[in-house]
Amino acid sequence: ALCSEAAGERLRGTAVSLMYCGVPLGAALAATIGIVGFSADWTLVYYVGGVLPLVVVPLLGLWLPESAAFRARQESAVKATRVPVVQGLFRQGAALPTLLLWAAYFFTLMVVYMLISWLPSLLVGQGFTGRQASWVMFSLQIGAAVGTLMLGVLMERLRPLAMAGLIYLGLLAALAGLGMAREFPSMLVAGFAAGMFATGGQGVLYALAPLFYRTEVRATGVGSAVAVGRLGAMSGPLVAGQMLALGTGTAGVMLASAPGIVLAAVAVFYLLGRRRDQGALA
Secondary structure, three states: OOOHHHHHHHHHHHHHHHHHHHHHHHHHHHHHHHOOOOOHHHHHHHHHHHHHHHHHHHHHHHOOOOOOOHHHHHHOOOOOOOOOOOHHHHHOOHHHHHHHHHHHHHHHHHHHHHHHHHHHHHHHOOOOOHHHHHEEEHHHHHHHHHHHHHHHHHHHOOHHHHHHHHHHHHHHHHHHHHHHHOOOOHHHHHHHHHHHHHHHHHHHHHHHHHHHHHHHHHHHHHHHHHHHHHHHHHHHHHHHHHHOOOHHHHHHHHHHHHHHHHHHHHHHHHHHHHHOOOOOOO
């Protein structure tokens, strides 16, 4: 929410994408540890993932700015009345956007974390080696970083509806590729595309969510959507595991992901159309 507000309307998509590309780059670092052979000491990835964020925390405390709009309200002579959470999320026209954002976050993150959690095991089950599976995960995370940056730039140039269509259709195609690919090179390409469009979908959501809430409830609105998305992130691996137990295989897991992506796309399309009709989007 802070990044989206600070960047302004013109650079919002690019700024949020630049911020969010840190996630796949960090995940790519974890995959690199597996590729270069450090996987024998499995605790290393936890040391790297635990220590580096602790180094970043004091830097955020020093240089992360407060919301300008929020600070201006606090410094105003007229103090704004505190808005209850329920009222901010579900009243004054915010109820439908809140529910649709929750649905979009839930299903998008469900697929993303299903891929992150189960793709290596699915690949090994298909006959790929552990090192090849690590390479595919590396490709997926590099695709996520490249996609976050590239799609963030495109977000400033394409119509929002066209952008959402590109991302969600691309994600459906990538899931189909992961389900059907049998050779290592084609799996690398499918993994790259899946990372690009899955994380790109998250980028659209992070840029979109703050637009539907007033300043005093913006952080709460975005935070609630992200929290619901994390519920999807938890359910994705559970659903995939259950489907594998039923013997569906990789193709079945990828096919089962498609309805959730379609629902997320419909929610995003409606929200973007609503903003366009209100004249908030060009």
